Amino acid sequence: MVLAKSLRNHNTSRKLVALIGPHVAEPTRQVLHKLYDEVVLVDVLDSGDTAHLALMKRPELGVTFTKLHCWTLTQYSKCVFMDADTLVLANIDELFEREELSAAPDPGWPDCFNSGVFVFRPSNDVYGKLLTHCEEKGSFDGGDQGVLNSYFSNWATEDISKHLPFIYNLSSIAIYSYLPAFKQYGRDAKVVHFLGKVKPWNYTYDAKNKSVKGQSQDPSTLHPNYLLQWWELFSTSVLPLLKEEYGSEPFHSGCETGEEAHDTASKVDAPQAPPPPQISSQERKQKWEQGQADYMGMDSFENIERKLDSFLK
Template structure:
């Protein structure tokens, strides 16, 4: 321990420089007294000696007291824990800094850190005389490091310096709406995020960082601060580069008035939290995988081509998951999703969450398709209108309670897999495809179940503003730092593009054999709610952008591979048959140029009835041939359980 740090500790927090100045001045005065031959001009040599002797005796006594006090302090500081087993932590002198700290922000932090007891145990496990090695990230060079040195037990902390990211770098540079994933025109690049120089022999027990938080100035977009993200990534990089590899973890202390990014420092690694202080026990293997990824969605986190084999090391703790709540419309979709996953060759578990509104008959069908059915209590979106499509879609948060699984690939029930995606289990939370601006699409995403994450999501349910009013907008506000998957892994069935070249390319991808696309996301009216003969989105002008017969046919191939029993869950209700015929007649009246309204319906479901009332034609008479409004069931048939509703995706 440096002398100034020892003085800092011994003098109850009196400013080190002031105390040193007083000590030096007094020492100088004593030395001047001793050096006087006559003790202030008192006469000859004998008289001078008589005056100086008391001064020497007084100085020696003071020096002896100081040495004894210092020896006692060092003995207390380095005494082994085993000799103090009967001493409570509040009485443990080996790590006491409480009396030596003044009322500064650093010292408040250190008082709290001492109270957690976590690092006290680590300090006690070190060799006799050992001290904690601490690195300080984003600390002012002028700040006193003396409190940290006292806290460590005598080791001078290392100030970690790093170059600031360019002021011209914006969040949209890190998270652009579009990148050239297939590198048809250029290779996507990311802004430069400077990192500290790595020192081979530097090993730290604790990395402390001061993280900027602009929530007061920017309450809406404080989570999208480039400077903030840079500081968090630097802290994570220093922890990885200097961590105790043999232990597999290192401690990270954040002084952050905001909430740390949950997928850089996840709550399951949180040891203690109070106010703006957060202590994490960071897993080094996880950090290594996370920091190997791009700093934003400016580049793909998974190559668009290459080896797609997934290791089976943790296969028993990995699962595909989806959710059904509030209505029966997506039962057939979930059954076809399960079938497509098995057709892709995956043997991972299939888990589906359902609420009390899903009828036992439909649950039997889901189980027959291979789903493990788990009933949940649905979660209401407090900001949604009653009976709206997004009223209960915060129920998706229940996925984080499936803690028997290490990883989940969540997939909306209006998606089918065309290729195996097991390799995505290697990706961290949140990995997803881009949607618009800096947002991701929650239709396919990798998540890591954790009860504390679920609690975090629930705690903020009244605060977070969702841009689309649904779970997708909510999750985008919590997980602003996410990892981009290729659009092939959540290929949106959407063709309303002004760019004819891009439209032609999407159509080419869709028709490729063998498939290039991994997962097809059916927007608009769903295939199982249309006649199999053609995509019924053609019969509504506003839904033409979601119409495509090739995509429609792909879904029906999956349907046809299912058993007759499972196909029975995809029958059409009488009201839906009437709605489809209504749309066809409207298209005929308007003479839509695509001409799908001319196609004769041969779907056998048209003649199959499983309800008490089977005369769907009479519904058309009731609605009236001249009625201009669509049938009352239209909204329920278009919207879906995910945030990827027709209008908002």
């Protein structure tokens, strides 16, 4: 929602499309419809989806298959994909002058591109080839970035025009690791990318004092202005839309208004889909075998990792 508002505020002339999963609650979908020209439901567990068969062989790539659906938006000739944890700081319509696959280098390994922002041409043919690539080779990093870098393997060496300047995908990791360069070039940033486990919406914002709490947990604290920009946009332009849809139903914004920021700072609880029904171990096993693991819930990577850690300890 904040990403959409930031694009609109900087007068993009392009249509905006949101890809969402089936877990997104209906009131939240209504807000997205107000902000985006199209809201497309992506359900890789739907047996009518070609990604469903790929999941049978590579169940660990469920979230990756969701992202690859952007290539099915064939009603458009060219698109710029942007992760939900990005924020636009200036108009970026000039990215449409680039060709597939244009992206900025990743701060962790510059011969790889970061898949948080990239230019592509929707194509069912490419979509099918990407799924086949996933089935046969998987992902070297367990996610979409590994798949895409493996598929578009000539990005690093073939055409420099497909290397986006870093200002189109400025990450908090880069600010932390090369502060002098950020001081030199950071003022020209057009897109900031909140990489890492802690996202802007995991913080708490005090609207009265215009401050973000909990910044010490994340490298982006070296330049908290981006976090403040994110939260100010959320509190002024997105929160009112959420309140319209949710009404008196409680939801968690992580935001404290001036009236709420008292000694026992009241906070509202998060918009969440209802908890999934409990299933037996046998049912869960069958779902795994059918490629229908609950990637966003009990079968998430974090839960599996936690279980493994408990055994190893």
